[in-house]
Amino acid sequence: MREFIPPATRFVDLPAGFAMRHGGVLDGARIAYETYGRPNAARDNAVLILTGLSADAHAASHAGNPSPGWWEAMVGPGGPIDTDRWHVICVNSLGSCKGSSGPASIDPATGEPYRLDFPEVAIEDIADAAALTVRALGIERLACVIGVSMGGMSALALLARHPELALSHINISAAARALPFSIAVRSLQREAIRSDPLWNRGRYDEERFPRRGMLTARKLGTITYRSAQEWEGRFGRTPARPDGRAESGQFGIEFEVENYLEFHAQRFLHRFDPNSYLYLSRSIDRFDLAGSHDGNAVEALSRLRVEKALVMGVQTDILFPLKQQQQIAEGLSAGGADVQFLALESPQGHDAFLVDTGRFGPPVAKFLSVG
Template sequence: MREYIPLATRFIDLPDGFTMRRGGSLRGARIAYEAFGHLNTARDNVILILTGLSPDSHAASHPDDATPGWWEAMLGPGKPIDTDRWYVICVNPLGSCKGSTGPPSVDPNTGESYRLDFPDLSIEDIADAAAYTVRALGFDELACVIGASMGGMSALALLARHPGLARHHINISGAVHSLPFSIAVRSLQREAIRSDPYWNRGRYDEENYPRHGMAAARKLGMMTYRSAREWDVRFGRARLAPELRQQGTAFGPEFQVEGYLECHAQRFLRRFDPNSYLYLSRCIDWFDLGEAHGEPDGDAGAVLARLNLERALVIGVQTDILFPPHQQRQIAEGLHAGGTDVQYLLLDCDEGHDAFLIDIDRFGPPVAKFLWAM
C-alpha cells in the first residue's frame, strides 16, 4: 500500500536504532510534520500539536498548502490558536500512514513494506518520536503542548517522559488509559479488518484491499465519535430517498443515519492504511500512564502530580462516550494535586468525542483565552 502524504509535509529523520518501548527498533525512520506561523526572536512561542489516530500533520491551510486542514477553524491567523502570535508544529504520529514511518513504509533491512513486521507500537513511542522531532528542530522548551483524543494520551506520555519540555498543556478529550467500553469497540474494529479475507494477514495491495473490513471499522468508530443525542436531533427516523437505497439488496440501508455512516466509511477507504489502523488502535488500548511509570496499582494520579507544569487547560465533553468526562476530570485533579494551575471545563456539545473538531464556537474561546494568558 502507498503512503498518504500531504503536499507540504516536512520530515525529521529519527536516529538509527530508535528503540521501541515493547521491543525492537527502527532504522531509517522519519516523522512527518508541518509548521504554521512564525518563530519569534526569543524562540519561545512554539506550540506542539499531537493528533488523534487518523489526522495527518496538515492541521490547517498555510502559504505552502492552501488545502483546508483537519483543524482549519481552530488554527491560523486570528483564530483561537493564533499563528500571528504562535509558531505551531503539528506532527503525524509514528506508526501512521501519512508521512511518518509505519507499517506501509519500506523496511530498509528488507526493501519491502514492514506490514506486520513493524515493531509493536506504543503511545510512548509516539511521544518519544515527537519529542525527538521538537529537539531536532532546535527547541529545548515548548510554550505549550496540545493533545486531543489519542493526542491527549501522547501529550501526557511526552510530559512524563521528557520533563521540562513544555511549560503549559491543553488536554482535550484525553485520558490516562482506555476504558473497557472503548477497548471493546476498538477490538471489534480490529476484528472487522482482520476478518476481511483481503486483509490476508496484512499482505494486501491496492487491488486487493480489505474495503469491507475497513468500512465496518470506520462505521463502528463514527458511532462512538458522535453521540446518540446528535443522531436523534440530526436524523431521527428519517428514511433515505428511494434513489439512494440499494434496490434489490436484502436488508440494505434504509435510514438516513445508515447513509451517513456509509458515506463516511467510503470517504475513509484507501485514505488510511489498514495495518496502520490496527497498530494505532491497539496502542491506544495498551496505554496506561500509571503502569508505564511503575506506579503501584497503576496510579496515574501520582504521575500527573509529578508533571512540572505552570498551567493546564483540560476540556471534556458531556456526551463523549469514548473518553467520557470523568477521565478528563481525573487528569485535571492529578495535575492540580502536583501544584499545576489547572482549569477544567466540561462542555455540553451534541457531537460527542468529535466535538473538538466541529463545535469551535464552544472550544475556541477557552483555548484562545488560555493561550492569550500564557
C-alpha cells in the same frame, strides 16, 4: 498499500537505532510535520499539536498546501491557536500512514513495506518521536503542548518522559488510560479488519484490499465519535429513499443514518492503511500513564510538571467519557499545576473538538493569550 502524505509536508529523520517501548528498533525512520507561524527571536513561542488516530500533520491551510486542514477553524492567523503569535508544530504520529514511518512505509532493510514486521507501537514511542522532532527543529522548550483524543494521551506521555520540554498543556477529550468500553469497541474494529480474507495477515495491496473490514471498522468508530443525542437530532428515523424502501434489496440501506455511515466510511476507505489502523488502535488500548493495570492514575498525573493546564471534555463523549478528563485535571492539580477544567455541553460527542469551534475555540484562545 501506500502512504497518504499531504503536499508540502516536511520530515525529521529519527536517529538510527530508535528503540521502541515493546521491543525492536527502527533505522531510517522519519516523522512528518508541518509548521504554521514563525519562531520568535527567543524561540520560546512554540506550540506542539499531537493528533488523534487518523489525522495527519496538516492541521490548517498554508502557502505550501492551501487545502483545509483537519483543525482549520482552530489554527491560523487570529484563530484560537493564533499563528500571528505562536509558532505551531503539528506532527503526524509514529506508526501512521500519513508520512511518518509505519507499517505502510518501506523497510530500508528489505525494500518492501514493513507490514506486520514494523515493531509494535506504544503511545510512549509516539511521544518520544515527537520530542525528538521538536528538538531537531531547534526548540528547547515548548510554550504549550496540545493533545486531542489519542494525542492527549501522547501529550501526557511526553510530559512524563520529557519533563522539561513544555511549560503548559492543553488536554482535550483524552485520558490517562483507556476504559473497558473503549477497548471493546476498538477490539471489534480490529477484528473486523483481521476477519476480512483480503487482509491476508497484513499482506494486502491496492488490488486486493480489505475493503469490507475497513468499512465496518470505520462505521463502528464513527458511531462512537458522535452522541446518541446528535444521531437523533440530525437523522431521526428519516428514510434513505423517498419511497421508504431499502436500497439494493431486502436488507440494504433503509435509513438516512445508514447512508451517512456508508458515505463517511467510503471516504475513509483508501485514505488510511489498515495495518496502521491496527497498530495505533492497539497503542491506545495499552496506554496507561500509571504504568500498570492497577496503578494510580491520579498519582501518576501528579508527577507531571507543567505550570498551568487547560483540560476540556464534553458531557456526551462515550469514547473518552468526561470523568477521564476530570481525572486528568485532578491529577495535574495535585502536582501543583494551575488547572482549569471545562465540561462542555456540546451534543457532538467525542468529535466535538473537531467541529464545535464555537465552544472549544474561546477557552483555548483565552488560555494561550495569558502569560
